Amino acid sequence: MKAHRVIAMLAALLAVVVLGACGSDDSESSGDTAGGSTATATATAQPSPAVGETVGPAGEKATPTSELELTPEEIEKIKSGNHTAALVWHQSSDFVNAVSRGAKDQFAELGIDVVAETQANFDAGKQKSDIETVMAKRPDALLSLPVDPTATASAYRGAVEAGANLVLLSNVPSGFVQGKDYVTVVTDDLFEMGHQAADALAAAIGGKGKVAYFFHDAEYYVTNQRDEAFKQTIEQNYPDIEIVAEQGIADPAKAEEQANAILVKNPDLDGIYVTFSQPPAEGVLSALRNAGNTKTKMVSLDLDEVLAIDMAKGGNTAALIADRAYELGQAMAKSAAYGILGKEAPEFLVAPVITVTKDNLEAGYQESLNEAPPKAVLDALG
């Protein structure tokens, strides 16, 4: 973990040096009603009626990941085939690590060997190279999150033509047809994430007051759906909550400055929604701290160490809505087996979501990432 962190810091430094060019859309996301918010998830929030549902990148209807099933005969058949798989990610992060772990554990159960793993730093050119490189090992399955649907289409085309069963996370390359070019696409229950964020924020501020809405200002269906779900849920289910400020975050690194301005204009805010935790919600949190504000409650999406510590200490952070990243990985690996077997997979799968608050912090980390919270978070819990 320590080593990971040092490497992550070095990588961050590098990223700063190369600054201009990197505009990472943080694509981590989340959420599903279907698989089930657990009892712990509702420790502080009561679910309000759903005002919409998650749809796929091309409007596909969602199927919960829990519906994937392999029979013992199918598992035996896969095991005896000596199959291989490669993981081609868009970047490296806690989220990607958890998805990778889920996929690798599931592949191990199926006797499928993971022969290569890459991450592209959000660079479409590098992702194309990564795909070409891993294809030298002729994997039967390719698990991937395309950096960009348009810019990576040609790269995936080559892999599909070489016979790899493609299982996608969140993004689908342009022009690709499910069942023909790729096995299926898996993502979080996006709408449910935004929905639970609204419920959690409403619970934290007692169901009424003024809130600010920091949304991701980019064409990205993952964050767009989550943000929209938050807004719709507040507007339709919570008539006493007023969104008094809306701020688009185009550059996630600049959220703190934007939050400073919003806090100056609206010193009496009750709550803040931030589109994702790392880095924008961390930026908003430091803006709150700089302003000496201990009253405004914040809700964001995706687990994050800084925010989790703040939450554990009873700070501004009221809840983090997390996806079950580990389960996403498992579902991708199972879907790959569908592809290898030639079994028809659902066209669009969503993994469940949980609301993590101070009350279920430890269990929430386990459910989402299949690992304990970082030590600093546990220490902060006391």
Place this chain on the structure above:
Amino acid sequence: MSTAPSTGQAPRREADPRGSVLARARRVDPRQYVVYVAFLLILAFFAITLHDDGFLTSDNLLNIARQTAPITVMAVGMVFVLSAGEIDLSIGSIVALAALVTAIVLRDVGLVPAVAAGLGVGAAVGLVNGLFVTLLRLPSFLVTLATMGLVAGLARWTTDLEAVAVVDDTFANVFGSGDVGPIPGLVIWTIAIVALGHFVYRHRRFGAHVLAIGDNADAARVTGIDVNRVRLAVLVISGTAAGLAGLLYVGRIQAASYTLGASDLLIVIAAVVIGGTRLFGGAGSVVGALVGSLIMGMLTNGLILMGLDSNQQMVAQGVLLLIAISLTLREPKGA
């Protein structure tokens, strides 16, 4: 270090490229050759450890050659820039902007204007860099740091972060996706640019001037070299090379996106410096930069094929780079 030349030649005349100052500037550094040894060692290392994993297949070796083509093209430009004692941090951003402009013009106008526009964007940014460096006498590090952000912002703004697809087969075939017989077009681009760069660098007066300025700008000025003109020219060359790299990316992935080139700057600098070009000017090698670029590509490729996860790949790449740099760049005592 070298003082003003005392050859007594008419200072106005361009000195013979083999004249004293210039000869000293281009003197061959034996450490340059270590890069070839490093290349062979790394190749042998991966060939042995990965003999079952497809590393030595012709497909994979061609992959490496294809993937490094844009890096090599930028590296050739960077050899001129570093040799002149300057630096260009804006190349990664130029790749993105040139790629997007090319893709848009290709979609809306046509092939020839698209190529001209892409190269033009690169040359124009290089010209802006060069004018600030020469007219206002600003350090190229700061000027290109500023244009790096500026150009990246323009690239994001151009299409509001949307990628642009390229459906023109002729363009794709010429710039990256096509083959000539068994040889990928990108390999031909690489060879052509390296050959052109090497010729100008080693066999034209301009190359000698670049080295002379990087070695000692004041001395070069005394010999009659127009220092500002050369500085401007190396930055235009570098910008144009980055523009061409942008075209090659567009041809290869058949789309343009603002993220193209994002991770290229440090790789290019590493490739050039490993290849024997001094970071602070005065010595360099175009062919060495090609080999440096292939080393970088081979490292990425080989470490992926070894099945390391991405964090381990970063660590291993760092370790191997340190070894390669120690071999190729160790300054002799007293240098």
